[in-house]
Amino acid sequence: MQTVEMKQPAMDIPSGEELISRARALIPILRQRAVLGDERRSLPQETINDLQAAGLFRILQPKRYGGYELSPKVFYDVVMALAEGDMSVGWVYSVVAVHAWQMALFDDRAAQEVWSKDSSTLISSSYMPTGRATPVEGGFLFSGRWGYSSGCDHCEWVFLGGLVQQPEGQPIDARTWLIPRKDYEIVDTWHTAGLKGTGSKDIVINEVFVPEHRTHKMYDGFTCNSPGNQWNTAALYRMPFGQVFSRAVSTAAIGALRGMLDCFLETAKVRVNVMGAKTNEDPSVQLIIAETANAIDELSLVLKRNFDALEGYAERGEAPPIEERVKYRFQASFAPERISLLASRLFKAAGGAAVFTTNPYGRFLADINVGRQHAANQFQMFGANWAKVQMGQQSLDFFL
Incomplete structure (x- = not known):
């Protein structure tokens, strides 16, 4: 089969440090635009343009299609940096940019359809398994309705979750389906308490033909053996799908907590309450600052330790053991819970001023809670x- 080669020279690929620096440079403007994103219930196009210009969407993209093929650790550092400015930006970036990684797992014909003319084309998603596919010659007829497709206004394709209609008694065949913009409708349902700027609207499809090569089996993502691996051979693409994706929807919260703490520190240094007490001399405030900073450090280190291990398995051509996968899966999911509790305490410590929309505390707290x-x-x-596996029982989760 003929393939498209768009590989960049190594000298044109920025270092991870440079890309993280570019993301951090955007924090001030993202904070300024956060209110606008909330009002529009979708990110400003200028923000998407800035992320594109900085090359951030290419971090996990195959080199064959103009990407950088860098470590997921770089990717998640960028997610956290962007979320310091605006969690809606960090969230949309995370769940859209990670799709370049999954695109590498598809049959190469699918990647050609998406990137052969424009390697900056973006893909949104909703992995809710609400789609139903009927097998027909050459592919499937696919229908369904999905919620929460973050950033869909800025994307020309979408990944959607669904099941193939199977005879009774056959195992479940769950897949991701790649659909072009002309074949789906975006329905604006996104009126929410937080993450307003993500524009996570509904997607509707009715009896659309999808060729076989535009599907990716969840089981292949679980076993780290997908069709795209014969073209995209880097160890990056041999990591479990569930591990990479689960961190894409939890990591922005770490950055948002860092952003909230930074804003709090700026205020706490000089704030005096109505009783004349200095905030920076309050032991309870000092303690929440220390606990929050420690949690950010701890959560970031656990994330990087886990991906050090996952990268090691991938480089050795080994599948990570289930015992580690279930631990990592829990640690990814538990981070937003811990963060929401700390954010609530920071909000309370900020006093009455925190309730005004002129301050960012309420937005950070709402975004974290919705995430x-x-x-x-x-x-x-x-x-x-995870507890069951530690006690010798079989894992009931295959999205690992």
Whole structure:
């Protein structure tokens, strides 16, 4: 099969440090635009343009299609940096840019359709398994409705979750389906308490033909053996799909907490309450600052330790053991819960001024709480599964 080669010379690929620096340079303007994104319930196009110009969407993209093929650790550092400015930006960036990684797992014909004319083309998603596919010659007829497709206004394709209609008694065939913009409708349902700027609207499809090569089996993502691996051979693309994706919907919260703490520190240094007490001399305030800073450090280090291990397995051509996967899965899901509790304490410590929209505390808190609601961040079920595995029982989760 003929393939498209768009590989960049190594000298044109920025270092991870440079890309993280570019993301951090955007923090001030992202804070300024955050109110506008909330009002529009979608990110300003200028923000998407800035992310594109900085090359940030290319971090996990295959070199064959103009990408950088860098470590996921660089990617998540960029997510956290952007979320310091505006969690909606960090969230949209995370869940859109990670799709370049999954695109590398598809049959190469799919990647050609998306990137052969424009390697900056973006893909949104909703992995809710609400789609239903009927097998037909050459592919499937696909229908369904999905919620929460973050950043869909800025994307020309979408990844959607669904099941193939199977005879009774056959195993479940769950896949991701790649659909072009002409074949789906965006329905504006995004009126929310937080993450307003993500524009996470509904996607509707009715009896659209999808060729076989534009599907990716979830089982292949679980076994780290996908069709695209014969073209995209870097170890990066041999990591479990569930591990990479779950961190894409929890990591922005770490950056948002850092942003909230930074704003709090600026105020706390000089704030005096109505009783004349200095905030920076309050032991309870000092303690929440220390606990929050420590949690950010701890959560970041655990994330990087886990991906050091996952990268090691991939480089050796090994599948990570289930015992480690279920632990990592819980740790990804539990981060937003811890963060939401710390954010609530920071909000309270900021006093009455925190309630005004002229200050960012309320937006940070609302965004963190809404991000915690994602299905992948429901830590209770993942914690129970990890405990069962530690006690010698079989894992009931295959999205690992």
